[in-house]
Amino acid sequence: MYSKVTIAGHPVHPMLIGFPVTCYTGTLVGFAVYAANGDQFWLNLAIALNVVGVGSALLAALPGFVDYAFGIPRDSGARTVGMTHGGLNVVALALFAISLGMYVTHWNGPATGVALGLGLSSAGVACTLGAGFLGWQLVQDYHIGIRLTPAQERDELTVQNGDVVGLHRTRSRSDRAA
Template sequence: MYSKAKIAGHPLHPMLVAYPVAGYTGTLVGLAVYASNGQQFWLNFAIAMNIAGVGGALLAALPGATDLWFGIPRGSRAQRVGRAHAAMNVVALGLFGAVLGTYVQHWDGPPPSRGTTLGLALSSGGLLATMTAGFLGWMLVQTYHVGVTLNTAQEAQEWQADTSGARHRTGPVM
């Protein structure tokens, strides 16, 4: 197990990533519904979800960065995938941060003069970046077993497969 940020032996980062994913998705949905019906409730919903998503992303980034920089062996394939995962999450955070900066002062209306086109475009791109980061995060778990505790027999199979070249392990399970 490469995770260094844990609670009761469980990796913390995977526990926290659901919050930004839900917040980002809610932002896009809220803006889309607001664009279709113009009801202030949906803009407020999008703003609240955006705040939750950005806050959740910042919170999830702390144990994620700890695992990446202090848990995964340097120069390994897993670390390269982890860096790409982190980069996509930074892109998503930047895009949703821009959405937040655009709409947060319109809680009580009126909507921004440019409507929701910019917000829909930015949050769509941000959600796409989040899905890409999620794919890479799952690759860290599935392929490189980051955050997975293996029993002794599984660990032996990992090393046997590693020496035959059938697997892409990068180092011992920690």
């Protein structure tokens, strides 16, 4: 297991990522509905979710960075995937932070030019989706943050740069006896 920031043996980064993903998606929905009907509630919802999304993304980034910097072996293909994952998340965070800066002053009044918020949050959600795909690849292919059972370790695939290059299957005594 490569995670360095854990609570009771469970990696913290995956525990926290649900908050920015949900809030970023809600921000996009809020801007879209506000653009469609002009009801101030939806703009305020987008702004509030954006605040929580940016804050929780910063919080989730801390253990993610520690896991990347100190948990993934330097010679692993997971380093490149992790760097791209983090980079996409930083871009998404920047897009949502810019959107927040543009609209936070419109809490008590209508916003003109909501297309900018819609565009920034759409691009931010797209980056978040890409980062999520790569995050899942880190878990699924490279087993970042996973403690394998002895049986899983016996059947561990060797993955280099995203390609399966071998199956390491060692037979236990019970397998050989059968």
